[in-house]
Amino acid sequence: AQTVTQSQPEMSVQEAETVTLSCTYDTSENNYYLFWYKQPPSRQMILVIRQEAYKQQNATENRFSVNFQKAAKSFSLKISDSQLGDTAMYFCAFMKQNAGGTSYGKLTFGQGTILTVHP
Amino acid sequence: DARVTQTPRDKVTEMGQEVTMRCQPILGHNTVFWYRQTMMQGLELLAYFRNRAPLDDSGMPKDRFSAEMPDATLATLKIQPSEPRDSAVYFCASGTGTRSDEQYFGPGTRLTVT
Numbered sequence: 001a002q003t004v005t006q007s008q009p010e011m012s013v014q015e016a017e018t019v020t021l022s023c024t025y026d027t028s029e030n031n032y033y034l035f036w037y038k039q040p041p042s043r044q045m046i047l048v049i050r051q052e053a054y055k056q057q058n059a060t061e062n063r064f065s066v067n068f069q070k071a072a073k074s075f076s077l078k079i080s081d082s083q084l085g086d087t088a089m090y091f092c093a094f095m096k097q098n099a100g101g102t103s104y105g106k107l108t109f110g111q112g113t114i115l116t117v118h119p
Numbered sequence: 120d121a122r123v124t125q126t127p128r129d130k131v132t133e134m135g136q137e138v139t140m141r142c143q144p145i146l147g148h149n150t151v152f153w154y155r156q157t158m159m160q161g162l163e164l165l166a167y168f169r170n171r172a173p174l175d176d177s178g179m180p181k182d183r184f185s186a187e188m189p190d191a192t193l194a195t196l197k198i199q200p201s202e203p204r205d206s207a208v209y210f211c212a213s214g215t216g217t218r219s220d221e222q223y224f225g226p227g228t229r230l231t232v233t
Binding site: 037042043044045046047091105106110112 | 152154161174175216223229
């Protein structure tokens with residue numbers, strides 16, 4: 001079974017600064033996907049960024065980027081130029097990929113990190 | 120702008136009552152997932168469907184929970200009878216079932232059982 005651990009229950013950052021959220025996972029699988037989801041106070045789960053384990057290049061989406069270290073089983077999220085709208089709970093999630101190339105679909109989530117951006 | 124819809128958004132009910140939550144996946148998506156979010160357990164998968172067939176419901180208490188997809192545009196999650204420990208936010212998500220299978224979440228149903 002896979003486990004995902006987010007060791008920072010809460011983080012805070014000043015507007016326009018950079019913050020990094022940590023995530024580690026445990027799996028015996030070689031092929032999988034990793035995700036970061038954002039959940040603002042509205043409770044809507046929003047996909048922030050995705051990383052395929054077979055890709056060495058770190059994924060980026062505008063102000064969001066990841067540092068994927070496969071050997072260390074680490075998947076951190078960096079938010080640059082933080083904005084007030086980034087205030088939310090952030091979840092790291094793992095999805096196994098089956099031998100046929102499709103996914104099993106099941107997301108295993110970490111416990112989440114509450115990020116507060118201060119003006 | 121395609122999105123997953125869920126009804127009701129909030130539901131308060133008394134212990135012992137039947138609760139039905141509905142989800143309309145994004146048109147064209149063939150995988151549907153039900154997740155439950157609580158403070159203690161976080162987000163956990165209850166069940167999921169591919170092409171309307173249930174593939175995994177191991178996370179669901181079988182004695183009181185049931186999940187179905189009557190057609191490709193509707194997924195339901197029923198609890199009968201409901202208990203206070205079922206109080207949680209229930210999310211539906213849908214995906215394309217392809218290699219990367221990104222899942223798109225609905226707004227959730229907040230269930231309170233008194």
